[in-house]
Amino acid sequence: EVQLVESGGALAQPGGSLRLSCAASGFTFSTYVMNWVRQAPGKGLEWISYINTDGHTIYYADSVKGRFTISRDNAKNSLYLQMNSLRDEDTAVYYCARDFGGQAPYWYFDLWGRGTLVTVSS
Amino acid sequence: EIVLTQSPGTLSLSPGERATLSCRADQSVSSTYLAWYQHKPGQAPRLLISGVSSRATGIPDRFSGSGSGTDFTLSISRLEPEDFAVYYCQQYGGPPLTFGGGTKVEIK
Numbered sequence: 001e002v003q004l005v006e007s008g009g010a011l012a013q014p015g016g017s018l019r020l021s022c023a024a025s026g027f028t029f030s031t032y033v034m035n036w037v038r039q040a041p042g043k044g045l046e047w048i049s050y051i052n053t054d055g056h057t058i059y060y061a062d063s064v065k066g067r068f069t070i071s072r073d074n075a076k077n078s079l080y081l082q083m084n085s086l087r088d089e090d091t092a093v094y095y096c097a098r099d100f101g102g103q104a105p106y107w108y109f110d111l112w113g114r115g116t117l118v119t120v121s122s
Numbered sequence: 123e124i125v126l127t128q129s130p131g132t133l134s135l136s137p138g139e140r141a142t143l144s145c146r147a148d149q150s151v152s153s154t155y156l157a158w159y160q161h162k163p164g165q166a167p168r169l170l171i172s173g174v175s176s177r178a179t180g181i182p183d184r185f186s187g188s189g190s191g192t193d194f195t196l197s198i199s200r201l202e203p204e205d206f207a208v209y210y211c212q213q214y215g216g217p218p219l220t221f222g223g224g225t226k227v228e229i230k
Contacts, residue, residue, distance in 0.1 A: 004166075035219075043223070044210060044221050044222060044223040044224045045159075045161075045167070045210055045212075045221040045224075046221065047212075047217075047218060047219040047220065047221065050217060059217040059218075061217075061218050062218070095166070095167070097167075100169070100172065106172075106214070107155070107214035107215075107216065107217075107219060108157040108169065108172050108212060108214045109159075109167075109169060110169045110178065111166075112166035112167045112168075113166055114164065114165060114166050115166070
């Protein structure tokens with residue numbers, strides 16, 4: 001089955017850190033650009049990060065730049081998001097999302113996971 | 123950054139009725155770089171439309187997209203029970219990618 005499964009969401013304190021993972025299965029993960037998208041409670045979707053197939057081209061939204069780091073391990077079919085210096089406003093469900101285009105990004109997403117909840121609170 | 127505003131926030135309709143959802147950008151969207159997604163609680167978002175009007179694989183033809191420049195529309199010709207959900211538009215002219223705030227289509 002083609003799917004993405006996120007994990008690692010938890011309760012964290014402001015200023016703390018978390019590492020999210022996204023396990024891919026049913027497709028050739030190494031040939032797809034990947035992204036992280038989040039949804040804060042009662043809010044819409046927010047794109048936060050992009051990584052190309054070899055991990056050498058990365059983009060971040062301004063809201064997380066300098067605090068979050070996206071990475072991938074193609075041998076393990078996994079995508080990661082290291083989240084540091086967490087703030088209350090980082091509370092959200094975090095989704096990993098596959099780019100439609102494969103190696104050449106189309107910048108829209110044809111496969112999403114169900115998400116993992118991150119709560120930042122003291 | 124392109125800001126997308128969706129309206130209405132909530133649409134209350136009955137099965138079989140037509141739904142018309144609006145997505146307005148504060149500046150012109152590059153080429154046809156606009157997509158629509160359906161999202162149900164606890165589920166993964168689902169791609170419906172890309173390139174303003176191209177349905178994704180497996181999407182029924184009751185879903186259609188139209189528009190250009192700054193004004194875009196998603197139409198659902200006859201609502202089925204499984205269509206009640208939240209719908210998001212997304213522009214993808216390059217980073218930062220942005221989404222609209224969503225329109226909830228609820229059962230009247």
